[in-house]
Amino acid sequence: MTSDKDPTRAHREPPRRPPGETGRPAAVAQAGPGAAPPPDAPGTSDESSTPGTSAAPPTAPPAAPRTTSRDVARAAGVSQAAVSLVLGDKWRGRVSPAKAEAVRAAARDLGYRPNLAARNLRMGRTRTVLLVVPALTTEFYARVYTGAARVAADHGFGVVLYPSPEGIGPARDPFASAAATLDGVLASSMAADALTALRTAGLPLVMLDSDPDDERATATVNLDIAGGVRQLAAHLLGLGHRHLAHLAADVDSWTFALRARTLGAALDEAPGAVLRREPAELSVAAGLHAAHTVLTGPGPRPTALLCDDDILAAGALKAARRLGLRVPEDVSVTGFDDLALAVAVEPELTTVRLPAEEFGEAGMRALLAVLDGGPAAVPALPVELVARGSTAPPAGAGIPSRTGNAARPGGR
Amino acid sequence: MTSDKDPTRAHREPPRRPPGETGRPAAVAQAGPGAAPPPDAPGTSDESSTPGTSAAPPTAPPAAPRTTSRDVARAAGVSQAAVSLVLGDKWRGRVSPAKAEAVRAAARDLGYRPNLAARNLRMGRTRTVLLVVPALTTEFYARVYTGAARVAADHGFGVVLYPSPEGIGPARDPFASAAATLDGVLASSMAADALTALRTAGLPLVMLDSDPDDERATATVNLDIAGGVRQLAAHLLGLGHRHLAHLAADVDSWTFALRARTLGAALDEAPGAVLRREPAELSVAAGLHAAHTVLTGPGPRPTALLCDDDILAAGALKAARRLGLRVPEDVSVTGFDDLALAVAVEPELTTVRLPAEEFGEAGMRALLAVLDGGPAAVPALPVELVARGSTAPPAGAGIPSRTGNAARPGGR
DNA sequence: CGCCGCACGTTATACGTAACACGTCCGGCT
């Protein structure tokens, strides 16, 4: 007997579903009996009129009673435990091949799908990790996601993506209780402030693009941002530029701080080089404004603008054009990241290509390693300078060094 | 007596916890006694060298034994059920205010977080919905997400974002069993092919930007794309353009098909208007190529290029420049969507602004309505023509209609 | 005076799965 017949199940179970199956449960469920009153169901007051869309087909799917492993067991003539073993692929010497096949057939016929909620509860693990990214810059992190998701999938993990709040205040932290639903977290340091609740839950946390000494992280994975900045500096110095301006992202983030620091250090070593820093938010408009400020400010006009981001560089391009300056003849402009934008503008941007997908892959590998208990050691990923049309020797320069393209820094 | 003392629990329960409470359960929990051997811990064989980052701090977080509602009950001197009632805010006449407060205090002191996996299993609902978007275009859907997540949060729901596969083949459908983890799905029709498994699970599905008659959807929510296209056509016709070219997104999608259809219809009504269609993938390079083809093709050169997307328009701008054509003097270019890119290029794009956040909000509201059992009726959201510098009367035009800016289509 | 119902709680399940701890044959070894 398969225990499903047991008499102890005297008590009736709760009403499985609200009665309505097709008809009209509409209004009642709305501000229902006692069901968790929606904190406030304001709806921003859009009185809907003229229904332009939507349709409820005749057949309203009436809450299919999911088939459980016990159903499969019954159909295959075995115990529920056997089903679990077979479908879990650990039946080596525990179930006869014949019955195993019967189980698989029954599962297939019934369209059995294991209930993940139950499995998660039982196992205490979910094979799901969270990827937290800043909301601001989407293309780069979209690619990071792609790489991370690929690696995760290869290991049987799913990835939940969370573009960190902005409209959604941290007040309403969506992960207050999510620890039971997640095995680990991969997060950009730029979105780290959204992580307070997750930290306290003690989840493994691998941080991207963050200070290796960050106390919050179990491990960190980085791009070789400093190397990219040095390549950029060498490129411009090699072209003969000495008056530079840095359009610095006005974001409190480790990476951007590192860029500023590295750039400063690189120019300190170059005799006669001067650098002006101008902060700007990460938008085209802000880049335009900052570049305008720098190009029209007092003192000698910079001959090259290093922008922390391709978006800023696009703004700088516009500023130059409005001032009647040609790029790159009158002023050089560089970006960072190598987004699609970099080749959409005219001239195309000299920039630093960040291997976004590889970054995501490396981060996910590190996280999975941590979940396996091993320490995750990951070298900083190399980046690459991509010289395009937005940089050239400055107007007054002789023949700088004989190479117009100093992609290789040459003498250290 | 607080139920933890009950005699009926005669059977020995398995070792409740590995003995350690503070000391060292670390390794044991890892690949513990019999605990689920990791299916395969390959690590994809990247022999890590030169650890550039990562660090395992001295204290390895030893799998914190989560505090349960029973722990809270014990601390507060009540039963577990009472804890559930109090924290679930349904203790109106069931628990004395004093005890209720004690429960809340205990929960706070112990840092209790309800186990979502258990709650989900018990309730059969997760208060979580999935948002499926195409991987290609990120900025637009990032904004859709923002709107959707805001509405969801206001109703106590979480949103899981899934940029539909590409690198991740549909073969490895991440949602094969996720039905138990999700209450519903909001999906762009462009990503609908990733939904096979979800459909079969019978989850409520609200589709964005899709054919209202789509059988797969429980409901649909749309932008007034057709209206936008008509505004665009009226704008260009009003400026005097008669030779138009349509750079059509080479994507099999309802929205794009609708754009083509509507544009054709609009021009059919305009005497003397001719339209050429050129398909292109959604990238700058493809837009460049398609525009080049159209501008250098046989017959009279089009004076206006309607692009299905700002990205394509950026490519068209580049093509015109390379051919020595000025925009908008020699050729007008329009985009669609009004992405950040639209104002990053020179000249800035005349385009159709899609209210992405409102779109996400409307979609989520519709989905939540469906989950509440009500039919979701949503009017198509209005869109807005944004006239910028990339459009002007064609070279040979007299004085088109006296207004250079036909933002208001005039006669319907 | 008897009993209803309210205020206040507690007990007992069940959700669906994974896996531990037992059983039962049966062939083979000492």
Next chain:
DNA sequence: AGCCGGACGTGTTACGTATAACGTGCGGCG
């Protein structure tokens, strides 16, 4: 002959939560 151990399974339990069902005293009403 005794019995060990492998093959083949099944029974049972627990994961942590939400809630239906079941008790209690106690004040008031008929």
